[in-house]
Amino acid sequence: xxxxxxxxxxxxxxEVDRTPVxxxxxxxxxxxxxxxxxxxxxxxxTLCQTPELACEVTLQPLRRFPLDAAxxxxxxxxxxxxxxxxxYFETGEGPKFERPLRTRRDIEQMPTLDPMNELRYVTDxxxxxxxxxxxAVPLIGFSGSPWTLAxxxxxxxxxKDFAKVKGLAYSDPSAMHMLLDRTATAxxxxxxxxxxxxxxxxxxxxxxxGVLSSRDYAEFSLAYxxxxxxxxxxxxxxxxxxxxxxxxxxxxxxxxxxxATGCDALGVDWTTELSEARARTGDRVALxxxxxxxxxxxxxxxxxxxxxxxxESFGGGPGHVFNLGHGIHQYVNPDHVSVMIDAVHNWRPGQ
Amino acid sequence: xxxxxxxxxxxxxxEVDRTPVxxxxxxxxxxxxxxxxxxxxxxxxTLCQTPELACEVTLQPLRRFPLDAAxxxxxxxxxxxxxxxxxYFETGEGPKFERPLRTRRDIEQMPTLDPMNELRYVTDxxxxxxxxxxxAVPLIGFSGSPWTLAxxxxxxxxxKDFAKVKGLAYSDPSAMHMLLDRTATAxxxxxxxxxxxxxxxxxxxxxxxGVLSSRDYAEFSLAYxxxxxxxxxxxxxxxxxxxxxxxxxxxxxxxxxxxATGCDALGVDWTTELSEARARTGDRVALxxxxxxxxxxxxxxxxxxxxxxxxESFGGGPGHVFNLGHGIHQYVNPDHVSVMIDAVHNWRPGQ
Numbered sequence: 001x002x003x004x005x006x007x008x009x010x011x012x013x014x015e016v017d018r019t020p021v022x023x024x025x026x027x028x029x030x031x032x033x034x035x036x037x038x039x040x041x042x043x044x045x046t047l048c049q050t051p052e053l054a055c056e057v058t059l060q061p062l063r064r065f066p067l068d069a070a071x072x073x074x075x076x077x078x079x080x081x082x083x084x085x086x087x088y089f090e091t092g093e094g095p096k097f098e099r100p101l102r103t104r105r106d107i108e109q110m111p112t113l114d115p116m117n118e119l120r121y122v123t124d125x126x127x128x129x130x131x132x133x134x135x136a137v138p139l140i141g142f143s144g145s146p147w148t149l150a151x152x153x154x155x156x157x158x159x160k161d162f163a164k165v166k167g168l169a170y171s172d173p174s175a176m177h178m179l180l181d182r183t184a185t186a187x188x189x190x191x192x193x194x195x196x197x198x199x200x201x202x203x204x205x206x207x208x209x210g211v212l213s214s215r216d217y218a219e220f221s222l223a224y225x226x227x228x229x230x231x232x233x234x235x236x237x238x239x240x241x242x243x244x245x246x247x248x249x250x251x252x253x254x255x256x257x258x259x260a261t262g263c264d265a266l267g268v269d270w271t272t273e274l275s276e277a278r279a280r281t282g283d284r285v286a287l288x289x290x291x292x293x294x295x296x297x298x299x300x301x302x303x304x305x306x307x308x309x310x311x312e313s314f315g316g317g318p319g320h321v322f323n324l325g326h327g328i329h330q331y332v333n334p335d336h337v338s339v340m341i342d343a344v345h346n347w348r349p350g351q
Numbered sequence: 352x353x354x355x356x357x358x359x360x361x362x363x364x365x366e367v368d369r370t371p372v373x374x375x376x377x378x379x380x381x382x383x384x385x386x387x388x389x390x391x392x393x394x395x396x397t398l399c400q401t402p403e404l405a406c407e408v409t410l411q412p413l414r415r416f417p418l419d420a421a422x423x424x425x426x427x428x429x430x431x432x433x434x435x436x437x438x439y440f441e442t443g444e445g446p447k448f449e450r451p452l453r454t455r456r457d458i459e460q461m462p463t464l465d466p467m468n469e470l471r472y473v474t475d476x477x478x479x480x481x482x483x484x485x486x487a488v489p490l491i492g493f494s495g496s497p498w499t500l501a502x503x504x505x506x507x508x509x510x511k512d513f514a515k516v517k518g519l520a521y522s523d524p525s526a527m528h529m530l531l532d533r534t535a536t537a538x539x540x541x542x543x544x545x546x547x548x549x550x551x552x553x554x555x556x557x558x559x560x561g562v563l564s565s566r567d568y569a570e571f572s573l574a575y576x577x578x579x580x581x582x583x584x585x586x587x588x589x590x591x592x593x594x595x596x597x598x599x600x601x602x603x604x605x606x607x608x609x610x611a612t613g614c615d616a617l618g619v620d621w622t623t624e625l626s627e628a629r630a631r632t633g634d635r636v637a638l639x640x641x642x643x644x645x646x647x648x649x650x651x652x653x654x655x656x657x658x659x660x661x662x663e664s665f666g667g668g669p670g671h672v673f674n675l676g677h678g679i680h681q682y683v684n685p686d687h688v689s690v691m692i693d694a695v696h697n698w699r700p701g702q
Contacts, residue, residue, distance in 0.1 A: 161680055166645030170653055210601075213621040213643050213676075215660070250561075252604055253623060270564040272604065292564050294517030302521055309566070325564075329512055 002200075004137045007069040011201060011243035011265045011286045013319040019311060020068035021344045022140075023337065025327030026061040027073045030334060033060050044089055045081075048074050054125040055132055062137065064334065065341050068321075069137050069201070070129065072194070074122055076144030076205055079186050080153045082118035083111055093157075100156030102164070104175035113186040115193040122190075123197040130198035141199030143191050145206035145248075146183040146228075147221035153179070162211050169220055176220065184224040188231035195233050195242050203245040203267070204228060210250025217254055222261070229261045245288055249326060252277065259285045270325035274313040286319040291340070293324045296332040300339045307343035316349040352486045353551075358420040359489050362552060362594035362616045362637045364670035370662060371419035372695045373491075374688065376678030377412040378424045381685060384411050395440055396432075399425050405476040406483055413488065415685065416692050419672075420488050420552070421480065423545070425473055427495030427556055430537050431504045433469035434462055444508075451507030453515070455526035464537040466544040473541075474548035481549035492550025494542050496557035496599075497534040497579075498572035504530070513562050520571055527571065535575040539582035546584050546593050554596040554618070555579060561601025568605055573612070580612045596639055600677060603628065610636045621676035625664040637670040642691070644675045647683040651690045658694035667700040 002008070006020035028034055034057050041047045048054060058073040077095050081087035086098030101107050116123065129139055152158070154165040169176040191202050209221040225246055234242045246258050247267025255277050258266055265286035268277045277287055295306045307322075314320040322344045328337070353359070357371035379385055385408050392398045399405060409424040428446050432438035437449030452458050467474065480490055503509070505516040520527040542553050560572040576597055585593045597609050598618025606628050609617050616637035619628045628638050646657045658673075665671040673695045679688070 161645070163645060163648065163680055163682065166643070167648035170646055170649030170657075210622065214624045214627075216643070217622075250601060250622070253627075271561065271568075271601070273565045276565075276604075292517070292567070294512070294514060295521055297514065297518035298521035306521075329514055331514065 001135045002138060003135050004068060007321060008138050008201060008241075008243060010319060010321050011245065011288075012241060013283070013286050015318050019320050019322050019344055019347070021322040021341055022067050022069040022071065023061070023328050024071075024324055026065075026067065026071065027057045028328060029330040030328055030332045030337075031060055031064070032334075044075070045087065048078065049121045051121060051125040051128045054121075055128045058125075058129050058139075059132060062133075065337060066345070067137065067341070069140055070133060071140040071203075072122070072126055072129065072142060072199065074125070074142070076142075076149065076207075077152060078119055078122060079113065079143065079183070079190060080149055082115070083113055083186070085153060095152065096157040097152065101153045101179065102168075104172055104178075107175050107179045107182075110179070110182055112182070113189065115186070115190040119190060119193070123193050126194050126197035126199055138200035139198060140201045140203055141191060141194030142203040142205060143187045145204050145209065145221060146180045146187060146224040147212075148206050148208045149183050149187075150176070150179050151208045153183075162208070169216070180220060180224050181227075184227045184231075187228055191228070192231075192233045195236060198236075199242070200236060200240065201243045201245065202232065203247060206246065206248040206251065209248035209254075214254065217248075217251070218257065221248065222254070222257055225258070225263075226261045229263050243286075247288070255280045256282075265319075265321065267323070268325065274310060274320070275315060278314065283319065286321060287314065288321040288323050290323070290325040293326055293329050293332070296324075296328065296336045296340065298336075300336070303336060303339045304343040307340055308347055311344070311347045312349075353489060354486050355419055355488045358672060359552060359592075359594060361670060361672050362596065362639075363592065364634070364637050366669050370671050370673050370695055370698070372673040372692055373418050373420040373422065374412070374679050375422075375675055377416075377418065377422065378408045379679060380681040381679055381683045381688075382411055382415070383685075395426070396438065399429065400472045402472060402476040402479045405472075406479045409476075409480050409490075410483060413484075416688060417696070418488065418692070420491055421484060422491040422554075423473070423477055423480065423493060423550065425476070425493070427493075427500065427558075428503060429470055429473060430464065430494065430534070430541060431500055433464055433466070434537070436504060446503065447508040448503065451515075452504050452530065453519075455523055455529075458526050458530045458533075461530070461533055463533070464540065466537070466541040470541060470544070474544050477545050477548035477550055489551035490549060491552045491554055492542060492545030493554045493556060494538045496555050496560065496572060497531045497538060497575040498563075499557050499559045500534050500538075501527070501530050502559045504534075513559070520567070531571060531575050532578075535578045535582075538579055542579070543582075543584045546587060549587075550593070551587060551591065552594045552596065553583065554598060557597065557599040557602065560599035560605075565605065568599075568602070569608065572599065573605070573608055576609070576614075577612045580614050594637075598639070606631045607633075616670075616672065618674070619676065625661060625671070626666060629665065634670065637672060638665065639672040639674050641674070641676040644677055644680050644683070647675075647679065647687045647691065649687075651687070654687060654690045655694040658691055659698055662695070662698045663700075 243264035252272030268289035270292035594615035603623030610632040619640035621643035
């Protein structure tokens with residue numbers, strides 16, 4: 001029994017009493033209560049791998065703010081870590097892998113993933129969060145996209161120029177497709193396991209699709225987003241529809257192609273106006289976004305004005321989930337998040 | 352007497368015998384002869400500030416490859432450095448400033464720039480390169496855009512989230528506009544000084560305009576690109592037209608607005624198809640680009656295929672300058688650059 005189904009209804013472009021709102025990375029470092037739990041856990045992966053802790057930090061932002069959805073606290077790199085690449089974090093630096101995939105041989109030797117086994121800590125967290133939420137709001141499950149995961153798997157960490165992963169894609173495209181295809185299968189199994197455990201909506205984060213040309217995006221990223229959309233279990237064990245959201249950062253030019261995959265909704269970053277995104281997708285999908293996270297550094301008056309601009313750009317009617325256009329920044333004042341959410345709640349079309 | 356004016360003719364959308372080609376960052380670390388001069392100079396800024404060395408590295412790629420243009424060897428951060436912000440480089444890290452601009456007071460106290468004085472080393476290099484080129488190909492002068500320069504000036508170096516500069520833009524927009532306006536004036540004076548010294552075409556690099564929303568791009572970047580286009584001396588001391596190229600990385604969605612500034616040409620990165628760029632700009636401007644620099648990691652056969660795709664996407668007719676969609680990477684094999692240039696030369700429409 002879901003007490004607040006605004007988020008799910010908006011994703012399915014059904015009427016809602018007001019625009020639902022959640023925040024990418026809403027459980028994160030801008031919250032002092034998150035930092036306290038993380039400090040206690042010792043490190044980030046312990047937080048992800050301990051269902052009680054993942055549940056606790058998932059629920060923290062919901063205690064503070066009247067959000068319309070919860071999102072599983074986890075990391076997109078759980079999949080390659082479970083495949084044995086050896087994820088680790090160095091202080092002050094991004095994620096790294098001890099054993100990156102550099103050659104066709106590395107890729108051929110990738111183990112297949114049984115998420116119910118290697119990623120049991122994630123599905124356990126999903127079940128626990130669902131129990132603790134007790135129907136207050138729906139729970140979102142998520143994964144990285146195959147292309148985005150592949151960038152980390154091949155580069156061995158973050159990158160500015162994507163030289164190694166693009167080098168592999170151009171010099172040995174069939175090896176690259178083998179990697180993407182196997183990763184897509186793992187993503188499908190992983191997301192379906194999350195649905196079986198209780199996830200009520202799914203989001204695929206294609207953080208790095210936007211570094212590709214249009215043709216390469218279609219070949220190396222979108223084709224595998226399509227495979228995922230086709231392979232997902234989009235009905236919950238209770239018989240409810242599980243909406244699927246795709247998000248390619250810097251993918252504003254390809255929204256029409258993304259909508260054609262048959263997903264339910266698209267995430268939109270702040271570089272594309274929602275009015276344009278809506279025109280390009282012809283109301284075939286719901287749209288989620290798209291306030292620039294940096295707006296939260298502004299004073300309350302400016303935050304309210306920018307929130308209203310986003311809502312007006314969408315232009316009313318069903319099919320909008322308010323969110324930032326990317327994850328919330330670490331140094332944002334949580335009080336400014338309240339201002340943002342209030343501004344969403346207080347908006348009426350045509351103000 | 353220019354022996355090869357293909358580049359200038361293409362920028363003005365006049366007929367040419369074949370598509371001209373040059374490479375962003377063509378004088379750079381992928382060339383062993385560049386690394387040798389840089390090692391001798393001791394550091395990067397000495398290279399920029401010594402006209403004989405800047406001239407030498409500007410000419411190096413022209414000795415190796417049949418390029419249709421030379422570009423002044425310099426750095427976009429010469430302007431803030433000349434304004435007293437104290438540019439320095441730490442090994443393995445990007446550029447930094449000792450005295451970033453963080454407050455309205457910092458911005459009010461910015462000195463005005465007299466490029467003929469503080470940046471004399473640049474105009475001296477331009478004059479020397481022109482003499483040494485002896486009319487072989489035209490010389491391109493350049494600057495960073497006001498918004499892009501402001502990101503470094505406010506952040507104090509490179510940034511991933513642009514939190515400080517966007518924070519200033521949202522919390523004190525009038526201070527931000529003061530900074531952008533003064534920087535635009537400095538850019539105009541700097542580029543006009545380059546034209547007076549012999550630059551035959553001008554390019555403005557807006558590397559970070561693409562991190563803004565559409566509205567903020569119009570307000571904080573495009574408005575100052577417009578000011579620059581309006582303020583430039585677009586005729587050389589010899590009476591020749593000096594074409595102006597604007598390039599906003601990740602600005603594919605705004606090409607129509609950029610074309611409306613009255614510039615002659617637009618740089619296009621590889622995330623936008625040239626066919627789409629051409630449709631959006633309605634043949635009002637020439638287009639420059641747009642091979643993904645990572646393609647140069649591929650084998651020759653693939654490089655040729657990708658070059659031909661770019662040329663076919665533009666679709667023939669006047670108004671195309673072939674280039675990468677961003678600067679060439681450090682670890683590219685120079686032989687692959689030859690393959691790329693040959694592929695441009697050997698292409699015939701409808702192959």
